[in-house]
Amino acid sequence: MGEPEPSEEDVMKVLIATDCHLGYAERDAVRGNDSFVTFEEILSTANTENVDIILLGGDLFHDNKPSRKTLHTCMQLLRKYCMGDKPVNIEFLSDQSENFKYNSFPFVNYEDPNLNISTPVFSIHGNHDDPAGQGNLCSLDLLSVSGLINYFGKCTDLDNVKISPLLMQKGETKLALYGLGSIRDERLHRMFREGKVSMLRPREDSETWFNLFVVHQNRSRHGLTNYLPEQFLDDFLDLVIWGHEHECRIKPEWNGQQNFYVCQPGSSVATSLCPGEAVPKCIGMLNIYKKSFKLSKIPLQTVRQFYIEDIVLSETSLNPEDPDIAERVLEYCCERVENLIDKAVSDHTGNIQLQV
Amino acid sequence: MGEPEPSEEDVMKVLIATDCHLGYAERDAVRGNDSFVTFEEILSTANTENVDIILLGGDLFHDNKPSRKTLHTCMQLLRKYCMGDKPVNIEFLSDQSENFKYNSFPFVNYEDPNLNISTPVFSIHGNHDDPAGQGNLCSLDLLSVSGLINYFGKCTDLDNVKISPLLMQKGETKLALYGLGSIRDERLHRMFREGKVSMLRPREDSETWFNLFVVHQNRSRHGLTNYLPEQFLDDFLDLVIWGHEHECRIKPEWNGQQNFYVCQPGSSVATSLCPGEAVPKCIGMLNIYKKSFKLSKIPLQTVRQFYIEDIVLSETSLNPEDPDIAERVLEYCCERVENLIDKAVSDHTGNIQLQV
Numbered sequence: 001m002g003e004p005e006p007s008e009e010d011v012m013k014v015l016i017a018t019d020c021h022l023g024y025a026e027r028d029a030v031r032g033n034d035s036f037v038t039f040e041e042i043l044s045t046a047n048t049e050n051v052d053i054i055l056l057g058g059d060l061f062h063d064n065k066p067s068r069k070t071l072h073t074c075m076q077l078l079r080k081y082c083m084g085d086k087p088v089n090i091e092f093l094s095d096q097s098e099n100f101k102y103n104s105f106p107f108v109n110y111e112d113p114n115l116n117i118s119t120p121v122f123s124i125h126g127n128h129d130d131p132a133g134q135g136n137l138c139s140l141d142l143l144s145v146s147g148l149i150n151y152f153g154k155c156t157d158l159d160n161v162k163i164s165p166l167l168m169q170k171g172e173t174k175l176a177l178y179g180l181g182s183i184r185d186e187r188l189h190r191m192f193r194e195g196k197v198s199m200l201r202p203r204e205d206s207e208t209w210f211n212l213f214v215v216h217q218n219r220s221r222h223g224l225t226n227y228l229p230e231q232f233l234d235d236f237l238d239l240v241i242w243g244h245e246h247e248c249r250i251k252p253e254w255n256g257q258q259n260f261y262v263c264q265p266g267s268s269v270a271t272s273l274c275p276g277e278a279v280p281k282c283i284g285m286l287n288i289y290k291k292s293f294k295l296s297k298i299p300l301q302t303v304r305q306f307y308i309e310d311i312v313l314s315e316t317s318l319n320p321e322d323p324d325i326a327e328r329v330l331e332y333c334c335e336r337v338e339n340l341i342d343k344a345v346s347d348h349t350g351n352i353q354l355q356v
Numbered sequence: 357m358g359e360p361e362p363s364e365e366d367v368m369k370v371l372i373a374t375d376c377h378l379g380y381a382e383r384d385a386v387r388g389n390d391s392f393v394t395f396e397e398i399l400s401t402a403n404t405e406n407v408d409i410i411l412l413g414g415d416l417f418h419d420n421k422p423s424r425k426t427l428h429t430c431m432q433l434l435r436k437y438c439m440g441d442k443p444v445n446i447e448f449l450s451d452q453s454e455n456f457k458y459n460s461f462p463f464v465n466y467e468d469p470n471l472n473i474s475t476p477v478f479s480i481h482g483n484h485d486d487p488a489g490q491g492n493l494c495s496l497d498l499l500s501v502s503g504l505i506n507y508f509g510k511c512t513d514l515d516n517v518k519i520s521p522l523l524m525q526k527g528e529t530k531l532a533l534y535g536l537g538s539i540r541d542e543r544l545h546r547m548f549r550e551g552k553v554s555m556l557r558p559r560e561d562s563e564t565w566f567n568l569f570v571v572h573q574n575r576s577r578h579g580l581t582n583y584l585p586e587q588f589l590d591d592f593l594d595l596v597i598w599g600h601e602h603e604c605r606i607k608p609e610w611n612g613q614q615n616f617y618v619c620q621p622g623s624s625v626a627t628s629l630c631p632g633e634a635v636p637k638c639i640g641m642l643n644i645y646k647k648s649f650k651l652s653k654i655p656l657q658t659v660r661q662f663y664i665e666d667i668v669l670s671e672t673s674l675n676p677e678d679p680d681i682a683e684r685v686l687e688y689c690c691e692r693v694e695n696l697i698d699k700a701v702s703d704h705t706g707n708i709q710l711q712v
Contacts, residue, residue, distance in 0.1 A: 026490070068421070068498065069490040075501045076460045083470040104432045114439040116470035134382070134425040142424065145431045146502035 006289040010171035012090070015046045016284040016295075018057030018216075018243035019126065019267035023070030034304050035062065035269045036073050041302045042268060042283055043081035046119050049285060049298075052090050052170060054082075054119060057243025057265065058126025058182055058216030061139045066129075071139065078148040084118035093174075094167035094202075102154045104145050115147045122166070124153035125181040126216045126243055153179030153214070158187065161197045167209070173288055176202060176209040178237075182216040182244065185226040192232040199234050210288050211236055216243035219264065235259050239286075239293060247276030250284050250297045263295060270306050278306040305347065307340045362645040366527030368446070371402045372640040372651075374413030374572070374599035375482065375623035379426030390660050391418065391625045392429050397658045398624060398639055399437035402475055405641060405654075408446050408526060410438075410475060413599025413621065414482025414538055414572030417495045422485075427495065434504040440474035449530075450523035450558075458510045460501050471503045478522070480509035481537040482572045482599055509535030509570070514543065517553045523565070529644055532558060532565040534593075538572040538600070541582040548588040555590050566644050567592055572599035575620065591615050595642075595649060603632030606640050606653045619651060626662050634662040661703065663696045 020042070024035045046054050061070065088110045100106040110117035123140055125131065131138040131154065144151040155161050165176035178199055183191075191197050202209055218227035219242050233240060237260040239252065248266030255262055265284055270277035282297040311333060313320075318328055376398070380391045402410050417426065444466045456462040466473035479496055481487065487494040487510065500507040511517050521532035534555055539547075547553050558565060574583035575598050589596060593616040595608065604622030611618055621640055626633035638653040667689065669676075674684055 065424070067490060068493045068495070072460075072491065072493055072497055072501055075498065079461065079470075079501065079503065085469075104428075105435065113441075114435075114472035116472075134423060135428065137424045137428055139424070141428055142431065142498075145428055145435065146504065147435065148502065 007171070009089075010173055010289060012053075012168070012170045012173045012175055012288045013049065013051040014286040014288065015042070015049065015051040015054045016057070016241055016263070016265055016286050017042050017054070017268055018241070018265045019059040019246060019269075020056070021059055021062040021128065021267060021269050021271055022074050023066045024062040024269050024271050026067060026070060031304060034302075036070075036077070037302045038268045038281075038300055039074070040077050040081075041300055043077055043119075045283065045298060047081055050086075051119065051285070052088070053168075054121045055177075055214060055241065055286075056121065056123035057214050057241050058124050059128045059243065059267070060123060060126070061129040062271070064129060064132060064138070066139055071142065075143065075146065075148060078121065078143065082119045082121055082148065083116055085116065086118035088117060088120060089170055090120070091169045092167070093169055094165065098164050099152055099166050100144075100150065102156070103141070103151060105147070108150050109144075109147045112147060117147075121149040122177065122179075123149055123151055124179040124214055124216055124243070125151070127182040130182050153181040155181065155183070158183070158191065159196060161191060163197070163199045165200065165202070165209075165211070167202055173290055174205075174209045175288060176211045178211065178213040180213075180215050185218050185228065188217060188228060189225040189232075192228070199236075201236065208290070210291055210293065211238045212241065212288075213237050213239070214241040214243065219245045219262075230255050230262060231257055233258060233260070238291065239263060241265065245276075246271065248279045248282050250282050250295070252295055268300060268303065270304070273306065273308075275308050278308040280305065305344060307344060309336060309340060311336060363527070365445075366529055366645060368409075368524070368526045368529045368531055368644040369405065369407040370642040370644065371398070371405065371407040371410045372413070372597055372619070372621055372642050373398050373410070373624055374597070374621045375415040375602060375625075376412070377415055377418040377484065377623060377625050377627055378430050379422045380418040380625050380627050382423060382426060387660060390658075392426075392433070393658045394624045394637075394656055395430070396433050396437075397656055399433055399475075401639065401654060403437055406442075407475065407641070408444070409524075410477045411533075411570060411597065411642075412477065412479035413570050413597050414480050415484045415599065415623070416479060416482070417485040418627070420485060420488060420494070422495055427498065431499065431502065431504060434477065434499065438475045438477055438504065439472055441472065442474035444473060444476060445526055446476070447525045448523070449525055450521065454520050455508055455522050456500075456506065458512070459497070459507060461503070464506050465500075465503045468503060473503075477505040478533070478535075479505055479507055480535040480570055480572055480599070481507070483538040486538050509537040511537065511539070514539070514547065515552060517547060519553070519555045521556065521558070521565075521567070523558055529646055530561075530565045531644060532567045534567065534569040536569075536571050541574050541584065544573060544584060545581040545588075548584070553588075555592075557592065564646070566647055566649065567594045568597065568644075569593050569595070570597040570599065575601045575618075586611050586618060587613055589614060589616070594647065595619060597621065601632075602627065604635045604638050606638050606651070608651055624656060624659065626660070629662065629664075631664050634664040636661065661700060663700060665692060665696060667692060 025031045096107040140151040143149040165178045168175045235258045240262045242264040246267040249264040252261035252263045281300045281303040285296045287294045381387045452463040496507040499505040521534045524531045591614045596618045598620040602623040605620040608617035608619045637656045637659040641652045643650045
């Protein structure tokens, strides 16, 4: 726009990803490691891109009670990639005992003098890894209590939800990060309609904050009330990171009614055979400078890509009168599948291979 | 003995405990927190006694797959009590990549520059928390991968077990710490008989090391082969810490045949109603100086004490010819139980109360 590039010290670099579903298909002989390999790629990218923080949109785990192997691998990767001597340049301004009030150590991990954090991870929970059972804990609580991540957006009083933002500053940029972990869609829909959800705003210079909201709900309308309509959200927001939906629609979409952008990173592993999951998987590199942002997408290299094609037999040269038509159709379909496999091989030859 | 007291810089202070069985009866409305409360007492004692290391003899957890609540509480307590600025004065001399070869981060936690450990915990696994499932992991692996404890004594090649000691030095005292996590008793018995278990000794000054072995097996003979006879163990050992047996026999017992002492700390929570569990629970304060040691017992204050009394009706004044004898016996028994409860109240009034 002709404006000078802001200095690096003023730009907050946030790596965004969601729905990593660690442990998905972990007993599958071929795909068993996929979720871990791609999570390692994400953390490794955070390091090479030298980001300030990693922001996850829920469903870090596939199962509410992940296997010991899954939990172990996750902890191993977080300790390997997110601890170290790189200084964290984010100043934390809000009341941490409020932001992390459900955590045993209610402060951000990189301010714990006993931990040497290089890249703080912030995460809300999704519907797969939501709190349950004794103590209303979830897997993210285990990562939080051991100091490996910063878990926020937990909400226990569903009669009166007040979302206090995490306030962070880097140079001239001030980020107000709002988060709300997954709540049953119908319930949240009703709570919004009844005015029971409110977002608190910083009193000082409230217009100067970049307001980012991360949420994990149905985005598309499956019925009257089992989704979260974008127009329910406050219009002071600048950007909404939408978790839960697996299709990668990472390019921010403008909502002209609410005057904010919505970015849907999509899952980093395909968990169902559908067109949405066949879209190439990406994570986002979000650069925030004061009230503006740039989001570039980083295609993931390790994802086992799904390919989907429609076959319309009437558009082929196959003759339905042919006495051997069944065999011809089979041959035709096999050929198309072989072509897709060739395409997959050619698309992915030379891609990085990570081994967890 | 008339000898001058060794200087504090030369004495290694080791707090020993075993069979904490975290999560035992966790759903019991009354006793649910017992295992956690006493574990907190143990860690808190380690702090006030300013020990160099904590040594655990297995069965830290009651269940092979502890509940999320149990794992969470354990991690919370370890982070709270074992991290901090107190310097660790133990120099590690052996090859850590060998000592911790089954760990993702094969080195002692207090040498990780990203963790600020004040009191290193060393633990083997017991039969309750032994490795299983995908990756042959156990709960201690989760504590180890997150940097909270040092898990050792894992053994996967059961055809040829070579136990390499952890070699540690403090001033003039050199400790060779051998550990072997729980193995099925019959199997270990056979392995010993077939000469498949060997303990490696440091080549240099092998006579100057204090040789401590921590093991988690049946000590009492339940049958021909389902226990570990003390005479199977090498006689170069100075002291054996025996886990698994819940009765507190913490005062070291001399084995004149093998020329070593055996110390059986016993569990820190009673998991069955039997006389062995009614013995007052203690942990040990082991002071090692060169080739000598002193072990003092520290009674645990928070344990819910069991009281057991035999009632021999023939030794009472009750008359078996009394037509209301059934009622009299009931009255008599009630009185005895009430007396025991009074004794319990009087024994424990004023004891510390910890709240996890």
